[in-house]
Amino acid sequence: MTNDSSAGKLLRWFDPRHRKIGSWAFILNRITAIGLTIYLGMHLYMLGKLAQGPEAYNDFIELAHTPLIKFGEMFVIAGGLIHGLNGIRIGLTSFGIGVRYQKPMFVGLMVLAGAGIIIFGVKMFF
Amino acid sequence: MSTEKWKVTFCISRQKGSEQRTFQNFDLEVDPDEYVLDGVERIWAFHDRSLAFRHACHHSTCGACAMLVNSVEKLTCITPIRSVTHNGGVIKIEPLRNFPVVSDLVVDMSRFYQHMEEVRFDQVAPVEKCSLPYEDQPLKNLEEDQERLVDCIECGSCISACPVALTTPAYLGPAVLAGAQHTLSVLDQNRCVLDFIDSENGVWRCHSGFECTEVCPSNVDPAWRIMDMRRRVIANRIKRLFGRK
Amino acid sequence: MDLTPSQRKPQETTWLWFLKIIAGLLIVFLLGLHFIVNHFLGPAQGLLDYNAVIQYYNNPIIPTIEIVFLIVVVFHSLVGSRSIILDLHPSAKIIRIIDIVLIVLGSAAVIYGTWLVIVVAAK
Numbered sequence: 001m002t003n004d005s006s007a008g009k010l011l012r013w014f015d016p017r018h019r020k021i022g023s024w025a026f027i028l029n030r031i032t033a034i035g036l037t038i039y040l041g042m043h044l045y046m047l048g049k050l051a052q053g054p055e056a057y058n059d060f061i062e063l064a065h066t067p068l069i070k071f072g073e074m075f076v077i078a079g080g081l082i083h084g085l086n087g088i089r090i091g092l093t094s095f096g097i098g099v100r101y102q103k104p105m106f107v108g109l110m111v112l113a114g115a116g117i118i119i120f121g122v123k124m125f126f
Numbered sequence: 127m128s129t130e131k132w133k134v135t136f137c138i139s140r141q142k143g144s145e146q147r148t149f150q151n152f153d154l155e156v157d158p159d160e161y162v163l164d165g166v167e168r169i170w171a172f173h174d175r176s177l178a179f180r181h182a183c184h185h186s187t188c189g190a191c192a193m194l195v196n197s198v199e200k201l202t203c204i205t206p207i208r209s210v211t212h213n214g215g216v217i218k219i220e221p222l223r224n225f226p227v228v229s230d231l232v233v234d235m236s237r238f239y240q241h242m243e244e245v246r247f248d249q250v251a252p253v254e255k256c257s258l259p260y261e262d263q264p265l266k267n268l269e270e271d272q273e274r275l276v277d278c279i280e281c282g283s284c285i286s287a288c289p290v291a292l293t294t295p296a297y298l299g300p301a302v303l304a305g306a307q308h309t310l311s312v313l314d315q316n317r318c319v320l321d322f323i324d325s326e327n328g329v330w331r332c333h334s335g336f337e338c339t340e341v342c343p344s345n346v347d348p349a350w351r352i353m354d355m356r357r358r359v360i361a362n363r364i365k366r367l368f369g370r371k
Numbered sequence: 372m373d374l375t376p377s378q379r380k381p382q383e384t385t386w387l388w389f390l391k392i393i394a395g396l397l398i399v400f401l402l403g404l405h406f407i408v409n410h411f412l413g414p415a416q417g418l419l420d421y422n423a424v425i426q427y428y429n430n431p432i433i434p435t436i437e438i439v440f441l442i443v444v445v446f447h448s449l450v451g452s453r454s455i456i457l458d459l460h461p462s463a464k465i466i467r468i469i470d471i472v473l474i475v476l477g478s479a480a481v482i483y484g485t486w487l488v489i490v491v492a493a494k
Contacts, residue, residue, distance in 0.1 A: 013292055013458075018197040022336030022349075023289060030455065037448045044484055051490050054421035061419050084402065087395045090334050094392055095360075096353045100260060102336055294460040330388045331457075363385050 025086055025106050032083040039076050070124055074117070081116045085109040132158045132213040136165055138177065139220040141227050149218075150174075156207055162217060163191050163202035166231070178229040186343060189281030193231055194220040199283035201343040222286035224295065235282055241298055242280060245319050247305035248312070251276050255312050258347055276308060278346045284338035296327045300338035300348035303329055307351035310358060324359045387450055394447040401440045408436065428492045441484040449477045 014031075016024055049056040063069060089109055093099045134156050141147040152169045163181055170177045182188040186204045193202050195210050196218050211217050225233035253272045257263055284300035285291050291299050306323045310316060323329045329352060338348040428434055456469055 013289060019335075020337060020340045022334065022340070026289060026333050026335045033448075033451050033455070037452060040444060040448055041480075044480060044487075047487060048483075050421070050424060051487055057421040057424070080402065084399050088399060091392050091396050093334060093353055094356055096350075096357045099350045099353050102334075102349075290458070293458045296460070324385060330385065359385060360389060 021103050021106055025089070028082055029086050029090070032079040035075065035079045036083055039079070074121060074124065077120045078113070078117045081113040082110070085113045130158055132156050132207070132211075134165070134207060134211055134214075135216045136169060137216050137218045138166070138169065138231070140177075140230055141221075142229055147227075158206065158208035158213070160207055161203055162193075162195055162200065162205045162207055162210065162219070165207060165217070166193075166202065166219065177231075179231040187279060189279030189344075192222055192281040192283045192286070192343075194218075194222060194286065199286045199341040201281055201283065204343065222282050224286050224288065224291040224299075225282060233282070235280075237295075238282060238285060238299065238301065239280065241302040242305050244322055245302055245306035246309045246313070246316070247278070247302075248309070249275055249278075251308070251312050255308075258345075258350065260350075277344045278305060278308070279344050281343065283341045283343060284346075284348050287337040287341040289335045289337060290331050290333055294327070297331050298323065298327055300332075300352065301346070303332070303355055304338075304346050304348035304351040307355045307358075310355070320359060320362055323355060324363075329355050329359060387453075391447055391450045391454075394443050394450075397443050398440075398447055401436070401443060404436060405440050408433070424491060425494045428488070428494075431492075434488045434492045437488050438485055441488075442481055445477050445480045445484075449473045 014027055016027055019027075046060060049060045064073075086106065086109060089098075089102060089105045092105075093102050098105055132155070134154055136152045136154055137149050138152065139147055140150050152173050154165055154168060156165055156168075163184065166177070166179055167181070170179070179193070180190040181203065182190045184203045186201055189201070191202045192199060194200075195202060195205060197220075199222065200210070202219075207217065219231065221227050221231045221233045225235055225238070228234050250273050253274050254263060256274055256276050278301060280301065282301065284304075288297070288300055291297050303323055306319050309319050313319075332349075332352050334349070336349045338352075339350065342348060453469065453473055457466070461469070
């Protein structure tokens with residue numbers, strides 16, 4: 001007889017409403033974590049083309065230059081930057097460093113991530 | 127005395143036994159500087175005597191009246207109506223999350239209290255052990271040993287706000303981990319308490335959402351204490367790795 | 372009341388958590404290196420054709436960095452996945468199965484990746 005059904009609980013886990021910045025960071029971190037894990041699998045699979053010889057790999061690189069794949073790669077870069085920079089915050093606070101400044105730290109790191117995403121976007125598409 | 131009057135709708139969660147939760151509206155005329163708990167009490171006194179809720183001290187010492195006010199954990203006895211709504215607005219009141227609901231706004235906190243005992247949480251401690259290390263010591267150079275009540279009032283707000291407690295009722299939760307940290311800072315290192323929190327549902331489950339510290343009405347800063355605990359556990363583990371008990 | 376490891380319910384353990392954080396911080400450093408080396412210091416325009424990759428991998432430092440990076444990333448991602456799965460509070464039995472699956476998956480990924488690096492480096 002707890003407050004919610006367990007299915008409802010799982011959804012509310014990702015519910016950013018009425019939550020503060022720390023939860024948003026957690027939600028972002030978890031979503032990017034899942035995304036990056038999937039990317040890691042795909043990346044390893046695709047690099048397997050290297051073992052199949054020049055043609056297989058060069059065909060793959062050609063495919064990677066289509067706008068759709070480039071667009072997908074932007075998500076990977078964004079996910080990597082957000083997860084990595086937020087990870088620095090989690091690593092530091094987990095050892096008791098800067099726990100009281102976790103909010104400004106998050107904002108600062110996400111500004112950095114945003115800047116990184118824009119720089120990569122400009123470099124990739126222009 | 128302010129003479130301002132607001133019309134406010136209290137939208138209150140009702141649930142008896144194994145019934146589904148429903149919401150019941152009560153329109154009240156209130157002074158905006160009254161507290162949310164005053165409104166709830168008035169509903170009980172004048173509108174519906176079957177409304178169940180917990181309260182005792184009315185000055186944020188007992189921790190009994192924590193509820194979800196507009197989806198955020200609040201100690202209702204010190205939450206002015208002005209701070210959560212506007213004239214003509216709605217105040218949605220629900221029981222705390224992550225605890226079993228006994229009736230309406232009352233939740234069963236027995237398991238939480240039991241955990242507090244297991245970490246040997248003591249409500250009274252020497253004055254110098256009661257503040258967080260980053261705070262100014264309020265009383266310096268005490269001539270004799272003096273004690274005071276510690277900050278945690280065991281209201282359960284942090285457990286209600288915790289995203290990990292939302293996923294499993296077995297997680298010890300911020301207040302218990304913070305209580306353990308307090309015990310360890312008073313008793314120095316205590317193996318039983320360390321082992322209790324260095325467990326399946328202990329200190330490693332925290333996902334650094336920092337919601338506990340956001341909602342704590344009593345300056346406990348559970349998130350800071352959990353992080354401090356991790357440092358202690360890791361230090362202890364490394365010592366044990368090299369054979370020191 | 373010390374339980375031996377086999378009696379203890381599988382859990383988020385101190386060491387796994389600790390190594391996950393350390394691996395995470397290592398990745399920040401290694402990913403930066405992986406990225407800069409592969410896309411800026413490598414052959415002109417990055418590693419965009421087969422011959423460039425083969426030539427580039429002749430330098431023994433590159434395969435070494437890549438293998439270390441691979442191990443750390445696979446470890447971090449699988450331990451992280453385990454944390455996410457633990458939050459769904461599966462039973463002890465299911466956690467044991469998941470642990471085995473993750474270990475097999477991780478070993479397979481590392482062996483496959485290492486094999487790939489060696490194949491490319493040997494060409």
